[in-house]
Each structure stands twice: as structure tokens, then as C-alpha cells.
Amino acid sequence: MSASVLAVRPRRSCLYTPGANAKALAKARDLKADALIFDLEDAVAPDAKAEARTNVLAAIAEGGYGAREIVVRVNALSTPWGANDIEAVGGAKPNAVLAPKVNSADDVMAVDEAMSDAGLLKTTALWVMIETPLSILNIKEIAAASKRTRLAGFVMGINDLAKDMRAKQTAARTPFLYALAAAVTAARAYGLTAIDGVYNDIPNTDGFIEACRQGLAFGFDGKTLIHPTQIEACNTVFAPSAEEAEEARAIVAAFEAPENAGKGVLKVNGKMTELLHLDQARRTLAIFDAVAAMG
Numbered sequence: 001m002s003a004s005v006l007a008v009r010p011r012r013s014c015l016y017t018p019g020a021n022a023k024a025l026a027k028a029r030d031l032k033a034d035a036l037i038f039d040l041e042d043a044v045a046p047d048a049k050a051e052a053r054t055n056v057l058a059a060i061a062e063g064g065y066g067a068r069e070i071v072v073r074v075n076a077l078s079t080p081w082g083a084n085d086i087e088a089v090g091g092a093k094p095n096a097v098l099a100p101k102v103n104s105a106d107d108v109m110a111v112d113e114a115m116s117d118a119g120l121l122k123t124t125a126l127w128v129m130i131e132t133p134l135s136i137l138n139i140k141e142i143a144a145a146s147k148r149t150r151l152a153g154f155v156m157g158i159n160d161l162a163k164d165m166r167a168k169q170t171a172a173r174t175p176f177l178y179a180l181a182a183a184v185t186a187a188r189a190y191g192l193t194a195i196d197g198v199y200n201d202i203p204n205t206d207g208f209i210e211a212c213r214q215g216l217a218f219g220f221d222g223k224t225l226i227h228p229t230q231i232e233a234c235n236t237v238f239a240p241s242a243e244e245a246e247e248a249r250a251i252v253a254a255f256e257a258p259e260n261a262g263k264g265v266l267k268v269n270g271k272m273t274e275l276l277h278l279d280q281a282r283r284t285l286a287i288f289d290a291v292a293a294m295g
């Protein structure tokens with residue numbers, strides 16, 4: 001078991017908070033999201049871009065976000081604001097920068113370089129939005145750019161993808177199954193975090209929970225959120241349940257039992273259990289413990 005598998009950081013809930021909304025930035029200090037994405041991009045009108053940047057830098061400088069991971073979504077380098085955003089974020093040192101509208105490995109490299117120029121050490125990760133048709137077609141080369149850059153995560157942008165594909169956001173998300181599976185597959189192939197897209201219909205709790213479960217089934221680590229009321233259910237869906245942790249403990253105990261030393265396959269609670277299930281069980285327990293440690 002490699003150390004990287006055991007050192008998991010929960011990213012069940014990643015809440016977008018518009019940079020122009022100082023009240024929401026303050027409120028986020030009391031919200032139990034695993035990660036906060038302070039947005040300078042789509043949630044901010046062109047006239048409010050400068051104010052949003054100032055608010056976000058002030059909020060990060062003030063701190064008080066505890067164990068929550070702080071991510072700043074900047075504007076694309078192709079816009080009038082992107083370069084200035086990245087330069088400004090250089091002083092704030094968030095955990096990650098989230099870059100939108102990435103189409104290619106070259107786009108990843110350009111943001112990575114701009115981050116270095118802004119003085120951001122490699123300890124500030126780069127996450128990219130997967131939200132354009134080209135990003136889906138180039139998903140392997142984009143993921144592979146992680147070998148040459150600080151790229152560490154994918155975040156699905158289904159609203160933008162739907163617009164560009166001229167697809168409808170149906171409840172079952174059938175038009176996006178290809179994109180969702182391609183992104184998770186590429187993320188896993190290159191060891192990246194994968195976060196699902198947002199659910200727009202805020203009052204529809206049942207639909208939201210279904211969407212969370214679907215994201216979990218695809219293999220996503222968590223989901224991006226738009227409203228505080230979505231946090232609790234999302235955290236629950238993306239955390240291993242007590243029963244799952246119990247089952248995982250039984251698998252670990254079975255493989256550790258002296259009479260099973262050296263065995264590659266066992267029967268645990270009636271189910272065929274192989275060493276790959278042991279790896280999964282250890283990962284489940286690592287996430288379970290990490291979630292418990294978040295409080």
C-alpha cells in the first residue's frame with residue numbers, strides 16, 4: 001500500500017463562493033464544505049471583476065477557514081482578467097488555483113507557468129475545469145500534462161459543456177456520460193483528483209442527492225456545490241458509511257489473520273475477496289478516518 005493512497009484529503013464538497021459577494025465569503029468560514037472555491041470567473045459580472053479579486057484576497061489574508069481547502073477560480077488567460085488574477089493570487093497562496101476553459105496540454109502549461117511567474121510554489125496546486133468539447137477530446141493529453149506541471153485535479157463544468165454541446169441537462173445526465181467517464185478515467189490514469197459538476201436546481205433535494213450518488217458511482221471524489229444547503233447531503237453521500245467502514249475493517253482483519261498469511265483470495269462475509277479488495281478497503285478506511293478528523 002503506497003503512502004499516497006493512505007494520505008487522502010476529503011474533497012466531498014467543494015463550494016463555489018462568488019468573489020463579489022463579501023458576505024458569502026465571510027459566511028463560508030462557518031460552512032462544513034471540505035473545499036471552498038472562491039470564484040472570480042463565471043459567478044462574477046465583468047464590472048465586478050476587480051472588486052471580486054480584492055474581496056477574495058482580503059478574505060484569504062484574514063483567514064479563519066480552518067481545515068477547509070482554499071481554491072481560487074481565476075478567469076481564463078484568454079480574457080482581459082486572467083493574467084492579473086493569477087498575478088494577484090500569487091500573494092495569497094491558496095491551496096489551489098482552478099483554471100477554466102482549458103482545451104489542451106498547452107493551456108495547462110501556460111497557467112502553470114503564469115503561476116510560477118506569480119511566485120506560487122508547487123505547493124499551490126493547479127486544478128482545471130473540464131468544460132469544453134475540446135477538453136473532452138484532448139482529455140488524455142491534458143491529464144498527462146500533470147507529469148510536467150503542478151496539475152492535480154479536474155473539476156467538471158457541466159453548465160458550460162451543455163452550452164457548447166447544445167445538450168440538455170436531463171435528470172439522468174445521459175448527454176454527459178461520455179464526458180464524465182472520460183474525465184474520471186483520465187484522472188485516475190494520471191493520479192488526479194476528480195470533482196463532479198454542480199446541480200443547479202437548489203430546492204430539489206431529492207434530485208440533488210441522486211446526482212451526488214451518480215457522481216460517486218462514476219468514481220468522483222466529490223462534487224462542486226453552489227449553495228450552503230447542498231453541503232450536508234453531499235458530505236454524507238461522498239463519505240463511506242459506517243457499514244462500509246465495518247465491511248472494510250472485516251476485510252483488513254481477514255487478510256491480517258495469521259491463518260491467512262500469504263493468501264491472495266479469501267471469503268469474507270460470504271463474498272470472494274481478493275487483494276484488490278484489500279486495497280479498496282484500506283482506501284475506504286483512510287477516507288473514513290480523514291472525514292472523521294474533519295469534525
Ligand code: COA
Nearest residue numbers: 015016017018023024025027028039042043198226227228
Ligand atoms: N457560498 C457561501 N454562502 C452562500 C452561498 C455560497 N455559494 N450561496 C448562498 N450563500 C449564503 C447567502 O449569502 C445567505 O447568507 P445569509 O443567510 O447570511 O444572508 C445564505 O447563504 C442564504 O442564501 P440564499 O438567500 O438562499 O441565496 P441567494 O439568493 O442569496 O443566492 C445564488 C443564490 C445562487 C446566487 C448563490 O447561492 C450563489 O451565488 N451561488 C454560487 C454561484 C456560483 O459560484 N456559480 C459559479 C459556479 S457554477
Ligand code: MG
Nearest residue numbers: 042100157160
Ligand atoms: Mg463556467
